[in-house]
Amino acid sequence: MLLPLIILLPLIGSLVPVLARRARRTPIALLTALLPGAALAITIWLGIQVLKGDILHFALPWVPQMGLALAFRFDGLSLLFTLLILGIGLLVIVYARYYLDPKDSMPKFYGFLMLFMTSMLGIVTSDNLMLLWFFWELTSVSSFLLISFWSWSSNARKGARMAFAVTGAGGLCLLASLMLMGHIVGSFSLDTVLHSGETLRQSPLYPLVLILLLLGAFTKSAQFPFQFWLPHAMSAPTPVSAYLHSATMVKAGIFLLIRLYPVMGDTNGWYYIITLTGLITMFYGAYMAMVQYDLKGLLAYSTISHLGLITMLLGLDTRLSTLAAVFHVVNHAIFKASLFMAVGIVDHECGTRDSRRLGGLRRYMPYTAALATVAGASMAGVPLLNGFISKEMFLTETLQIQSLGGLSWLIPALATLGSALSVAYSLRLVVDVFYRGEPRFLPKQPHEAPRPMRLPIEILIILCLAVGMFPSFTVGALLNSAMSVVATDAMSGQSLAVWHGINLPLMMSAAAMLLGLIIYLMRNILHSSFRRDFLKTDAKLVFERAVQKSIAFGERVLDRIDSRSLQQYMLVMMTLMLIMAVQGLVKMPGLMGPVALQPIDPFVLAGAIAMCIGAIATVNFQRYRLIALICLSITELMVALAFLKFSSPDLALTQLVVAPVTLILMLLTLFFLPQQTPRVSSGIRILRDLVLAAAVGTVIASINFAVLTDHYDSIGKFFTDNAVSGAGGHNVVNVILVDFRGFDTLGEITVLGITALGVLKLLNRMKLFVPTTSAENRPWAPEYFPTIFGSVAQIVLPLALMVAFYFFIRGHNLPGGGFIGGLVAASALIMMYTARGVEWTMRRLRIDFQRLIATGLLIAWLTSAAPLLFGHNFLTTWFDHFDIPLIGSLEIASALVFDLGVFLTVVGATMMILANLGRLATPYSPAREHRQIDGAMSAKKEMR
Amino acid sequence: MEAIFSATIGILTACGIFMMLRGRTLPIVLGMSLMTFATNLFLFSMGRLRIGADGLVGSKLGSIDPVPSALVLTAIVIGFAMTAFVMILAIRARADLGSDHINGSRRKSRHDHRSDPLELDESRGGKR
Structure with missing residues (x-):
């Protein structure tokens, strides 16, 4: 029963900062951290059971006929991601307290952040595909709110809109994919789906399911060619970037791929598409990171690059590659969050994050410099840090690939080159900002950040070191548990060790270091020769233009088919109704059913005549408002009497009391309407309307008669x-x-x-x-x-x-x-x-x-x-x-x-x-x- | 008797639709009222026509099918609310547009606010 609390507590937590909005900034932050903190405690408590090999379930059926349920599932993979989301989330809450300006609305920020945290937790713990999709969309919405937090900035609005459009469109593809999946398997329950891998892969619909699924995952995880939204999402406040682009938002797509790897993976389609996309993304991101001036831009592209690396690992058909992918997810989250926070400190204390104006900051902020250096080294894959171990695993796995035949050697070579680029941009980030040169024309005098603002980074760096030095002690059990639901035999005979002896991967790693250093030293040539060509097109403008064009197109189409006239709408609808009803009537053998007619009652006849006269008179006198109203009232009275005659006194009473109330209402409104109704309709038009009205009336009367003379069962x-x-x-x-x-x-x-x-x-x-x-x-x-x-x-x-x-x-x-x-x-x-x-x-x-x-x-x-x-x-x-x-x-x-x-x-x-x-x-x-x-x-x- | 009933519903429907095809608000509201009557009678007759009974349990008169009656009862009340709302909408439209024509008098083209449909500019409440 504790399981739903993990999601529920942060959800309630999104209201806490709003309720506490009158408090000072520090109490707001502390109160906000309270509920996710409790959720983290529950996660650890439940995690102990999960590590023993249990899978926890919670289900509350909603619409069982459609397979919809509020169902959660907590296994090793969920545990791993939940820890990341809650842990880094708490650090971001602390960090944001010091990052945000007093002018920014803290309750709004924290409220959105908690909502986002809830939706991420929902994705990783859902046991129902539709629920998973719901939380998936919720991340799109809440990340939109977070990215556009500084809504006065046009860049923030445009960036948020682009992120929303891209991930939202991907979400729709994902919905289609998941629905197809549920259709093939016959259930939306994740448990069932995970056991139906064979059925899914054999299905003729498999390629479609795969493509749609990958569209969803790739848009979310910023894989090529959908990578363009991520750099523009950098207009968000840095704590948001640190959270969204390290541990959460972009990892959602990766999580989905890992989650469904046991059922969807292991096919050629999966292998080629994912590996190639990952490879291209890795290179594109790494290259773009080299030529960025904006530090957050650099980090954004490095994130794209690392996501590409993880994606590529997921595509590789070796069992261990998935382990390497999961491991790198953790490592990347840790070092990227700390790097974002460090860059946030630089931005906060120097007033700029343009690398051309920064330099030699070590003298002004020695602690931050040291922390950023360790994090940067981890990103570069320096030994004894966590980034190194997963990179070694990555290089080892690339050596196993046989599927490209004689060209298989290309993959490890490219992987080495990618790692070299990673080393190069890490050097750029750390050395250029903190060690070389002098700051130029800074808006502010740089100084060290307050101690609590550095605290989250310190915690993350300690994790970097601990995982880097004692991998199997720190994360071994966790990874083992996570892998048990993804690829059962992945961990057998594999130990997470720092030192595997002098082997080919280590040589590749060393080569990458050297090459990276060379690329870094040659960076000026890179800048001058390539930057211009690559940055000429601004994704934002291209995107905006596409949006404008599609809107204009929609307007043109709409102008053509929509006359914006009620009469036209009515005409079309009535004609369509007529066509459909006539088809049904024509198929009947005869209108008169088997039930005999009742004898004509004289009162009924008189009432019917009065009713019809009233209705026709209303039409006839429509230009004389009062007379028309009186005629309408006659009809209404006759309707009431009809109810009475046909044995329904309740209806008769209701109609009888509604009649005067309606009449008074209409009389009152007449006062405000034009006193005379001009005669505008042309003769031909009146004829057309008359024909249509008569036709519909005839059809309705026929249907009614057919029903009344048919057998009755109620x-x-x-x-x-x-x-x-x-x-x-x-x-x-x-x-x-x-x-x-x-x-x-x-x-x-x-x-x-x-x-x-x-x-x-x-x-x-x-x-x-x-x-x-x-x-x-x-x-x-x-x-x-x-x-x-x-x-x-x-x-x-x-x-x-x-x-x-x-x-x-x-x-x-x-x-x-x-x-x-x-x-x-x-x-x-x-x-x-x-x-x-x-x-x-x-x-x-x-x-x-x-x-x-x-x-x-x-x-x-x-x-x-x-x-x-x-x-x-x-x-x-x-x-x-x-x-x-x-x-x-x-x-x-x-x-x-x-x-x-x-x-x-x-x-x-x-x-x-x-x-x-x-x-x-x-x-x-x-x-x-x-x-x-x-x-x-x-x-x-x-x-x- | 069924034939008379059906014919009456047909005539009410025809009158209602003809009125609803007019261009001014008041005839349309009148037409909608006529259509409401026709619809209610139609729905009601789905429980078949029976003279001289009532809907009470244990009454000597015999009972009718209560389901259509219950549906129509709520339909009458909602019909009143709808008529009221449309009438008020009509006078509001006349107040704002200066005309009681159903399609409005100031027919704006969609192209008028073409420039940047998604971007809130300052004049439309955007914050700076």
């Missing part, structure tokens, strides 16, 4: 049978609403509340066109609110509210319920508003409708959630019978409380819409103008 019987025994209600419609399908109702009233809030927002700060006279130039009637209406309304109001309450309370057993009761109550209140005006009513009826909606929703949600406390499912209801004196036997169900929530939300939402609309019209109402005039006259009288 799930309704279940509800009818269980309404009394299962929910304690006799009115099945209401029981369905508040009990059986209560979740739908919950969603619906939530939507209702949101609609009301949306209306409130739409009415906010509106510039109104207010007519002063009617369309026929008649002035508005000057009467006050009619007195008789007002008096009657006041008497009727309490009665109407009582009726509403009665409808509401009896709903479970007789027609009624929260919706109907709520609408009746709302109509009663609206009557009061109409009779006395908004201002008068609002002064006396102080109800905050917003609060009413909130209360209603809260009641409904809490009633739904309450059963969870008693160990029942969401929305379980309770009911019992009571004998109350005078009233008699009564059934009370907890669903009534839920219905109360519905009631309150309906009242609140309806009133909020209408009262706000009414208030909008009030300042222009004749009564108010009159009172203002009266007021002015009385004021004049007083003056006299």
Whole structure:
């Protein structure tokens, strides 16, 4: 059960800095470090079990039908990466405290950082491919936020956008790959996938899965040709670079390759693509690192180069190469994080990181110089440091390659050359900055960084030395455990030793050192002859241009196919619907089904005629707004009567109370709409619309008739049978609403509340066109609110509210319920508003409708959630019978409380819409103008 | 009787669609209301037409299928909310655009803000 905490604690931790934002900077950093620290402790605790050979699992099924689950798996590989992510993450938290400017928002930075940490931890511990992908995408999003942390800088924004676009596109490829993988294997569970290597490799889809997978991994790990985003991500604050580009983000792709190596590896496709990509990336990165002036740029390209090296190792078909790759992941993370931090200190204390202006800093910051020297030596692969051991393993493995036939010797030769370049740029970094020359035109007087800022580097350097000198003691068990899930026989007979005797790899290493020194000494020639040619194209500009072009293309296409006219949309949709429906109808043997028709009821006939006349009249009088509204209301009334006739009193009641509310709403809005509707449609257009409307109408009528005369089998019987025994209600419609399908109702009233809030927002700060006279130039009637209406309304109001309450309370057993009761109550209140005006009513009826909606929703949600406390499912209801004196036997169900929530939300939402609309019209109402005039006259009288 | 019912739904649908193809906001809202009626009746009739029953358990009148009724009941309320929202949207559109034409009066071309669609410049709230 501890396992999910490793991911959960940092996730909660992302809120800690936000909550502690008022604290000073050091407490914020310490508080932020608390939860990942706890996660690290748990990791170590669980790690002891994992080292014994256990694989820990945790699973919480979500949608088992689709194979989705919140499933984590903790094995040796996860342990290794988790330690890296949490360990270096904690060091970065400490480092960032001193790196960040007081002007930068620490809570924001730490919040993003913790979110990123969570997503990385999720990737390495997921036991479900979809979950893994989810965390993968989350790293893209959170790294975007981190890279663009200095969002005022255009470079940061562009760099972040590029990183996001590239890794996001790769993420989509990965999704496709993982889905195919799940499809072939039949499960998204990593356990199953890891055991189905044979099935996967035999599948005809294997090449596609592999290519998509590699696209995902290569974009994330900045492999050629997707390497271009990484240098531009250097516009991030240095702690971010130290974290993202040493231990985490770019290692995600590598992790994925290692993770899936047992199932996807060992094929020719895997071998050639990965080895060649790695080789090219290694060289490209190493070369570019040589010609960079920006120190972070140098480190960025060296990272690309080392990632290429790791990728190449993963591609090689020797078993030990994978071990070397995993080992180099650890070593690279350690020395690259410390180098980034050292460069961050230089940047922080000197104000620049341009290598042309830096030099001889050893005199100003001796400690940092010493630390950077060790880290740089490790990157170069100097013996007794951790970089050396994995590089030796790399060189040894390249010697084993046979697959290129007579040209196989090329690989070790190229590997030696690559190592030489690595030596050369390490020398450039360390010697040029700290030892040779003098600093020139620095913006700041350089000085040593504060001690706590150096602490993280010191810890990392100690690790460099410890791993370098006692490899099997320090990381042997960890690597062994990690390899046990990747390549089982990798560690057998292999010991991590510093000294293997004088052999060919050692000679190659020595040659690389020498060659590296020579390249370093010749660097000026390199700069002058090659730099210009290589740096002419700026990846950022190329990328931006591509983005702009694709947007322009999208606009052109859209302009062609989209007329931006509602009528056009409707026309297309209706025509399509017509075509599809007609196809279904044509295939039927006959429209009339096997069920005999019922005899014609005269009332039904009369109602149908009235309804049709109402509808046609609405169309006919559409330009005369009031008449059209009245015709529409006739139709609505007939619909209500139809519900009543066909045995659904609940529906009839609902429609009946909705009708006046809708009518008043429409009348209010008419005030703000143009008084006359111009006749614009041409004759041919009207004909076209008529034909289309008639066609759709005919089709709909035919479908309806076909269904009505067909056999009938419904799930309704279940509800009818269980309404009394299962929910304690006799009115099945209401029981369905508040009990059986209560979740739908919950969603619906939530939507209702949101609609009301949306209306409130739409009415906010509106510039109104207010007519002063009617369309026929008649002035508005000057009467006050009619007195008789007002008096009657006041008497009727309490009665109407009582009726509403009665409808509401009896709903479970007789027609009624929260919706109907709520609408009746709302109509009663609206009557009061109409009779006395908004201002008068609002002064006396102080109800905050917003609060009413909130209360209603809260009641409904809490009633739904309450059963969870008693160990029942969401929305379980309770009911019992009571004998109350005078009233008699009564059934009370907890669903009534839920219905109360519905009631309150309906009242609140309806009133909020209408009262706000009414208030909008009030300042222009004749009564108010009159009172203002009266007021002015009385004021004049007083003056006299 | 089924034929009359179906024909009525057909006529309501036809009227609703014709109105929804108009260009001004009010006819469109009226058309949507007519369509709502037609849709609700259609949905309701999926439980078949039955005269003289009710939806109560244990009633002597016989029962109807309660599922379509429950669906339509929520549909009526949501239909009201939708009508309200669209009406308010219509007056808001008229207030902001100065016209009640459904496609808006100030038809802006997409090319107007072409220069740098992703980059927030200062005038649009970008920070410096």
